[in-house]
Amino acid sequence: MPTIERLRRLTLLLAWLALGLPASAVAAEAPAGEFTDTECVACHVGQDAGLLATQRDGPHAAVGCSACHGATHGRLPRARDDATCSGCHAGAAAASHANSKHGVLLTLAPPDWNAPLQRGRYRAPGCAYCHLHDGDHGNRMDPARGREQAVWVCGGCHAPRFATTQLEAGARLVAVAELKRREAAAIAGCLPTGDETRAALLARVDGHLRNVRLGAGHQSPDYQWWYGQPALDGDLIRLRDRVEHWRRGIGAEPGPDAATDAMVVRPGPDRACDPR
Ligand code: HEC
Ligand code: HEC
Ligand code: HEC
Ligand code: HEC
Ligand code: HEC
Numbered sequence: 001m002p003t004i005e006r007l008r009r010l011t012l013l014l015a016w017l018a019l020g021l022p023a024s025a026v027a028a029e030a031p032a033g034e035f036t037d038t039e040c041v042a043c044h045v046g047q048d049a050g051l052l053a054t055q056r057d058g059p060h061a062a063v064g065c066s067a068c069h070g071a072t073h074g075r076l077p078r079a080r081d082d083a084t085c086s087g088c089h090a091g092a093a094a095a096s097h098a099n100s101k102h103g104v105l106l107t108l109a110p111p112d113w114n115a116p117l118q119r120g121r122y123r124a125p126g127c128a129y130c131h132l133h134d135g136d137h138g139n140r141m142d143p144a145r146g147r148e149q150a151v152w153v154c155g156g157c158h159a160p161r162f163a164t165t166q167l168e169a170g171a172r173l174v175a176v177a178e179l180k181r182r183e184a185a186a187i188a189g190c191l192p193t194g195d196e197t198r199a200a201l202l203a204r205v206d207g208h209l210r211n212v213r214l215g216a217g218h219q220s221p222d223y224q225w226w227y228g229q230p231a232l233d234g235d236l237i238r239l240r241d242r243v244e245h246w247r248r249g250i251g252a253e254p255g256p257d258a259a260t261d262a263m264v265v266r267p268g269p270d271r272a273c274d275p276r
Helices: 003-019 022-026 037-047 049-057 065-069 076-080 082-088 092-098 101-108 127-131 147-154 160-188 198-217 221-226 229-247
Strands: 254-256 263-265
Touching: 037 049, 037 065, 065 076, 076 082, 076 127, 082 092, 082 127, 092 101, 092 198, 092 221, 127 147, 147 160, 160 198, 160 229, 198 221, 198 229, 221 229
Parallel strands: none
Antiparallel strands: 254 263
């Protein structure tokens, strides 16, 4: 072997050892058997450090690896399958996606979940295609990461300008819904703290605001509309009605007056309180 070739091999070997590359380069076979979540992390932290970092800092930090992957190797298609996500995210998250054009296309022609979640490999995106794109174990769609991230994922199938327009329109719808949420809080501020419907009414508002966010994010105009905006308008009417209820003295509980001990209707909300 020529000296130059020996030298080249030696340099390669040294670089190999110095960089600690062997972990991923040598361990080619996924071991058989069942593993606990702690064992998954212990092995994979060496070979998939970046992936584990996104998992640790992402929304699924408290969710074990096996919740999506199962306890054995060879089940990647299962992790990618919408059914896995919907098992935990049943309700609004799953329904808004099923209601979108993407969801309908997936129902009509279920994809081959063996394909990695990469550009050009799916006709329509499932949950993991968008949220865990390219093995990202955080949340690719988190608005805090910037809109470009989402546009890049959509851009595997749509023109970036189309995706940007859709996402901007969605952000405006969410802004309108957030305005309604602030209005609801102001009206609720006119209710006496003891009002027993107050917390439930505000929880409804939060649920309907979430429906708008999900409908807009999941590209389901129907969902953001029918389960979001008009429902929020209804919440505002219900809250105002509750304030009027108290003003008329109907909501107030009768009780003994501290000074005279006579039964009186305790005062309702501050009459000057103006929710507008
Ligand atoms: C919320 C569900 C979910 C959780 C929790 C999860 N994964 Fe994943 N994981 C996936 C999906 C989906 C893929 C497929 C990504 C792709 O095809 O691009 C994947 C891919 C992988 C891959 C293969 C990456 C590649 O490029 O081939 C490894 C390794 C992995 N996960 C390890 C883990 C480990 C270790 C944990 C726990 C610390 C974990 N995952 C937790 C859903 C999850
Ligand atoms: C004893 C070490 C070890 C343990 C424990 C381990 N893995 Fe792996 N895993 C590997 C190796 C080695 C590979 C193959 C090299 C590669 O693809 O990175 C692999 C591959 C994978 C892959 C991609 C290929 C496939 O068949 O799925 C995923 C996903 C994965 N592991 C997830 C997990 C999860 C989840 C756990 C815990 C339930 C786990 N691993 C436990 C070493 C381990
Ligand atoms: C074992 C149950 C479980 C599975 C399976 C699961 N998740 Fe989650 N997911 C959670 C929990 C718990 C949270 C954190 C609390 C929350 O926001 O609901 C979460 C959070 C999220 C968030 C962030 C929500 C937010 O408010 O910011 C997204 C997006 C998400 N999951 C998508 C997925 C996708 C996509 C899959 C399938 C690949 C999946 N999840 C599988 C339990 C699960
Ligand atoms: C076309 C890409 C795409 C697909 C497919 C998709 N999502 Fe989303 N998802 C988004 C976007 C965008 C958002 C909005 C992010 C935001 O504004 O917070 C979102 C928001 C969410 C949220 C957070 C809602 C909240 O509480 O604020 C959850 C949870 C979620 N998706 C789960 C899922 C699940 C489960 C599926 C499959 C049934 C799915 N997503 C399919 C793009 C997608
Ligand atoms: C894997 C490919 C794929 C990805 C990724 C994808 N889409 Fe789609 N999308 C489709 C297909 C296919 C259709 C149906 C097109 C048709 O009407 O024939 C569609 C339809 C739509 C529609 C409805 C258009 C209409 O005419 O009603 C909107 C809006 C949309 N996508 C936005 C997005 C956004 C925003 C993202 C990223 C968050 C995204 N899509 C990600 C494939 C994709």
